[in-house]
Amino acid sequence: SSNAMWGGRFAEGPDAIMEAINASIGFDQRLAAQDIQGSRAHAAMLAATGILSDKDAEAIREGLLTVMSEIEEGTFTFSAALEDIHMNVENRLREIIGPAAGRLHTARSRNDQVATDFRLWTRAQIDAALAGLVSLQHALLDQAEAGADWVMPGFTHLQTAQPVTWGHHMLAYVEMLGRDTGRLEDARRRMNESPLGAAALAGTSFPIDRHMTADAMAFDRPCANSLDAVSDRDFALEFLSAASICATHLSRFAEELVIWSSAQFRFVKLSDRFSTGSSIMPQKRNPDAAELIRAKIGRILGANVALFTVMKGLPLAYSKDMQEDKEQVFDAADALLLSLAAMDGMVRDMTANVENLRAAAATGFSTATDLADWLVREAELPFREAHHVTGTLVAMAEEKGCDLPDLSLAEMQAVNPAITEGVFDVLGVDNSVASRTSFGGTAPERVREQVAAWRARLG
Numbered sequence: 001s002s003n004a005m006w007g008g009r010f011a012e013g014p015d016a017i018m019e020a021i022n023a024s025i026g027f028d029q030r031l032a033a034q035d036i037q038g039s040r041a042h043a044a045m046l047a048a049t050g051i052l053s054d055k056d057a058e059a060i061r062e063g064l065l066t067v068m069s070e071i072e073e074g075t076f077t078f079s080a081a082l083e084d085i086h087m088n089v090e091n092r093l094r095e096i097i098g099p100a101a102g103r104l105h106t107a108r109s110r111n112d113q114v115a116t117d118f119r120l121w122t123r124a125q126i127d128a129a130l131a132g133l134v135s136l137q138h139a140l141l142d143q144a145e146a147g148a149d150w151v152m153p154g155f156t157h158l159q160t161a162q163p164v165t166w167g168h169h170m171l172a173y174v175e176m177l178g179r180d181t182g183r184l185e186d187a188r189r190r191m192n193e194s195p196l197g198a199a200a201l202a203g204t205s206f207p208i209d210r211h212m213t214a215d216a217m218a219f220d221r222p223c224a225n226s227l228d229a230v231s232d233r234d235f236a237l238e239f240l241s242a243a244s245i246c247a248t249h250l251s252r253f254a255e256e257l258v259i260w261s262s263a264q265f266r267f268v269k270l271s272d273r274f275s276t277g278s279s280i281m282p283q284k285r286n287p288d289a290a291e292l293i294r295a296k297i298g299r300i301l302g303a304n305v306a307l308f309t310v311m312k313g314l315p316l317a318y319s320k321d322m323q324e325d326k327e328q329v330f331d332a333a334d335a336l337l338l339s340l341a342a343m344d345g346m347v348r349d350m351t352a353n354v355e356n357l358r359a360a361a362a363t364g365f366s367t368a369t370d371l372a373d374w375l376v377r378e379a380e381l382p383f384r385e386a387h388h389v390t391g392t393l394v395a396m397a398e399e400k401g402c403d404l405p406d407l408s409l410a411e412m413q414a415v416n417p418a419i420t421e422g423v424f425d426v427l428g429v430d431n432s433v434a435s436r437t438s439f440g441g442t443a444p445e446r447v448r449e450q451v452a453a454w455r456a457r458l459g
C-alpha cells in the first residue's frame with residue numbers, strides 16, 4: 001500500500017530493500033522526547049497565531065502526551081514502514097485523536113522538524129558532558145590537593161626528565177578539561193538557535209511565530225535563514241570535534257593509568273571496582289576501564305570523520321544523506337559520557353603509591369638539571385659548560401652504578417673544582433620541585449594556588 005503521509009502521487013508502496021535503506025526509526029526513536037517537545041511547541045504556536053483552532057490544539061496536546069507516555073512505558077510499536085520518529089509519532093497521534101492530527105504538520109516539514117529534534121538532543125548531551133567534565137575536574141582537584149607535594153618523576157620521551165609533583169600532574173588534566181568545557185560551551189552557544197518554522201527550505205506563507213517556538217524550547221532565537229536552518233549540521237560537527245579533542249585528553253590520561261598501574265611502575269593502585277581479573281592468571285588486576293577509555297577516541301573521532309565526509313559537497317538544502325548524521329552522534333555521545341563517568345570513578349578511587357612515586361623520582365639522574373643550574377648560579381659557569389660538566393658527572397655516576405647525590409665532593413671537584421658542598425642541597429627531589437616556583441611551575445605552593453583558583457572558578 002502507498003504511504004499515508006505522502007502517498008498521494010504513488011500507486012505502489014516501496015520495495016522491501018527501499019524500506020530497509022530508507023528507514024531511520026531503528027535509531028532515531030532516540031529523538032522521541034525531542035520530537036514531541038517540538039510538536040507541542042509547534043501546536044501551541046499554531047493555536048496562538050490562529051492557524052489552528054484551540055480545540056484541535058488541545059486534542060493534539062493531549063494526544064502527544066499519551067504518545068509520550070506510551071513510548072516511555074514501552075508499549076509504543078515503532079514501524080519501519082513509517083520510516084522515522086516523526087511519522088511514527090504523527091501516525092500514532094492520528095490513531096488516538098483522529099484527523100485533527102493531520103493539522104499538526106501545517107507550516108512545518110520533517111526537514112525543520114529533524115533539525116530541531118537533533119539540536120535539542122545534542123544540546124542535552126552537551127549539558128550532560130559539561131556536568132561530567134566538572135565532576136571529573138573536581139575528582140582531579142581532590143587528588144591534586146592531597147598530593148600537592150608528593151614527588152614523582154616527570155617524563156619527556158617517557159624517559160626521566162625532572163621531578164614534578166603529583167598535584168601538578170593532576171592539574172595538567174584539569175586545564176585540558178577546562179578547555180574542553182570551553183569548546184563545548186562555545187558549540188552550545190552557536191547551536192542554540194531554532195530551525196523550527198524553516199519548513200522544507202523556504203519558510204512558510206502561514207503567519208507563524210518562530211520566536212515563540214524558539215522560546216518554548218529554550219533556544220536563544222530562531223535561525224535567521226531557512227535554507228541554512230534545514231541544511232547545515234555544523235552543530236553536530238562542532239560537538240563531535242570538541243568531543244574528539246576531549247576524548248584525546250581522556251585517552252592520554254588513560255594510557256598513563258595503564259602504565260602507572262603496571263607491576264613495573266606501581267605508581268597507582270586502581271580500585272577493585274575499576275579493575276578486572278583474569279580467568280587464567282590469578283595474580284591479575286587489569287585496568288580494563290582505562291584501556292577502553294584509551295580506545296573510545298577511535299569511535300568518537302571516527303564519527304567526526306564520518307559526518308564530515310557525509311556533509312562535504314552536499315548542495316543546499318536538505319538531502320537524505322543527512323539522515324546518516326544521527327547514529328554517529330548518538331554513538332559518539334554515548335562513548336564520551338561513559339568515558340567521562342568511568343574516568344571520574346577511577347580517579348576518585350585510585351590510590352597513589354607515594355613511596356614508589358618518590359623513589360622513582362630520584363632515579364635516572366632526575367636532578368641533573370638542578371645541578372647544572374647550580375653551577376650557573378653558584379659557580380657562574382655558562383649554561384652550556386654547566387651542562388657539559390653535569391653530563392660528565394652523570395656518566396661517572398652511571399659508571400659507578402650510583403645516583404648523583406651518592407658521588408663524593410672530591411669526585412665532583414675532580415670534574416670541576418668550583419663545586420662546593422652546597423651542591424648537595426639541590427640534588428634532592430624535594431628541593432628540586434620546591435625550587436620550581438615560576439608561575440605555572442611544579443612547586444607545591446604553586447600547585448596549591450592553582451587548586452584554589454580552580455575551585456573558585458568551578459564554584
Ligand code: ARG
Pocket residue numbers: 024028083084085110111114318320322323
Ligand atoms: N528521517 C529523516 C532524517 O533523519 C527526517 C527528514 C526527512 N525529510 C525528508 N525530506 N525526507 O533526516
